[in-house]
Amino acid sequence: MNDADYNVDVLLIVEADIATTQLTEQLLSECSSLSVRYKKVYLTELDEQVLSSNALPLFVRTADPVAISWMQCLRRSNIPYFYYIDDNFWLIEGDTALAKYYQHPIIRRSLKFAVEKANVVITNSVALREFILPKNRNTVLLPAFFDFSLLRSDDIEATSEYRIGFAGSPSRDADLEVLKDVIPYFLAKRSDVVFEFVGCLPKWLEQCSRVRFFGHMSSYAEYIAFQEQRGWKIGLAPLGDKTSNRYKTNNKYREYSAFRCAGIYTDSESYIDSVVDGVTGLLINDNVAECWIAAIERYLDDDQQRLAIADRAYNDVHSRFDIVVVATQWATLFQQGARLLSNSKTLPIHSSLWDKFVRSLTHYWLLVEISMYEGGIKLTLSRALKKIFRVFTPNKKR
Template sequence: MASILMVIEAKIATTYLVEQIMRACGLHGVDYEVKFLNELRIDDVTPNTIPMFVRCGDPLVLSWAQLLVDANRSYIYYIDDNFWRIRGESPLAVYYRHPLIRKALQFAVSHAETVIVNSPELATFVSRFNTRVAILPAFFDFSLIEGVAQSASEEIRIGFAGSPSRIDDLDLIAPLIEPVLERFPKTIFEFAGVLPRGIAAGTRVRFFPHTGDYATYIRFQASRNWAIGLAPLLDHEANRGKTDNKYREYGACRIAGIYSNIPPYRNVVIDNETGLLIENTKELWLNAIENLISSPGTRKNIGNSAFNHVDEIYNLQKVALEWARLFQSIDMSRQKFTKQLGRGGFGWRKTLRKLQRYAIYIHISYIEGGIYLVARRIAKKLLVIA
């Protein structure tokens, strides 16, 4: 049985999803355990264990990757975003542009036995650091939305849910809201997690706070009974390397989706059958929204076709078999003549990485809110320790 040690920095949607696939892999001879990077100990990494770092860019991952390389131990790196190409000045973008984060990320990716990605575009980019890249399919767990009651209403709800980092993509949608509301009295826009710039919540524009719990988030989305789901993506390298999560979610919920005509959606959406693929212009997006509002039959057909397509190719149990086969292959082929993980000097190296991590967080906090925010976050941390 392959034994995978899943190492994460924090509980986020991605780690929740990867843990779902790991759980499903148990039926195919794969065992797993989850550890936080900052709590990882040398004794956790036994000779039979294969660590898998999930989206880890913290300086601590550099120490662990160096330790594993020195001991001739195989490890896996999973990545679902192009962190080298994130645009803007958000805390996330600033974090991944920091030289120490770039150094840790690049070393960990470069020396992995296998780098797992979900998109061909990201695979092409990552291969400049490591040619041992495996493209594995993403999935949807239909059990998450079983028994979810949909909100009954005559409203025509148009929805989008995402993190605040998606605000730039919503610039495509913001100019369309007012004309749609004026022409179609029954329409309502609903945004969860982020509002477009210049748009205020009100009677016909609803805002719901972001939730970090993926199961709660997807059940909320299923319950809102959206007639149309929006999936705008600005055309740049970081977005082209993303997964097609909006298509999986909308399809599973039988929502007729409108998608920017770029990868990842261009790779999977069947235009006018399982969704609408639209070039990123105001006129084309407005036409697409208005056409779907005016055609309930088309919305229903697209929603049903998308559901059938997602169920066919993204079903969790089917996808888990492909992931399990990769883990078993790595387990069979990995180097058996490994060294004991060296402890000498590792403690000092970890301490140095922790200090570097704190320096990075202080730097980002200062950019966000100046010395006041730095002081507030330090005080909050001290209160937690106390």
């Protein structure tokens, strides 16, 4: 029997509905036509019954000690699990709450177990796969994707503005430092140029009529619709030289190209295998302001070239990263996982009272430490009271 003959049930295990979770759900939904079904459960909903459903567990970028406790139960019961990770959490630097979280000894131990004991680790980056391979030889590289069905080209706003944009999380602030002299240069030189930022506005930049900021959007579909509607002509993708940036995916290339937005990218591991300089985008070899100014001017001075690059990039992403194309590769791996699960001599899952106590203790201890770092006793008490309040109120849809 071939792997493709298997009907696959995947148990998608997540901490929250972050962008990575929503993207994974999109992919699994697309896999439904390839005999792959899925059920999403939150980490807080896991129990012995859920994990005994004869579905292949897929943990998404979690290093929470609660998840690790359940992974240990799976190992004891000889039930395989897959682990998906899309960033290098070992090398996150700085003193932000996110960095402190992943630098915490509990999280480091949890991440180590999650990766080393997984039957398969899934990554989207060549560099990240190479980093993880010494920890787990069953680390595979699967392409990331873009869901073109989310696009509504008739909703693009008609405007005389020449919009240049960037989209990313607040953690990308340092990467935008290279634009500190770039943006004022074009605001002074071109009255039609407008800079727009989604999710992250540099600390050194103030909003005005031609510098706009739009906050984080929790729904990925809404974010795509919004960004497409803005009709950016140029998309910026600077990456600083910090080590963790080497392991990021080509996310900006896929999104900008899908919007037919001509991109400018730092020449880094994230883009060298995707972007062909002068063909599907512009690559910045020397990540300094002068080079960014030259690249933007190249687009501004030659609109025909900009449109040609945007069209070629769109066609490239559609042929290589369309969710329909990528889903077949992911489905093949899940079918192999179904064979592995069916051939395993599994045992009933059992989690003792002591396991549950340790799981809860480490989880809440960690939450307290992070809250104390972020905002001291006031924030910690506030979060504790909110959690207690939720216990005594009816459950609401997430």
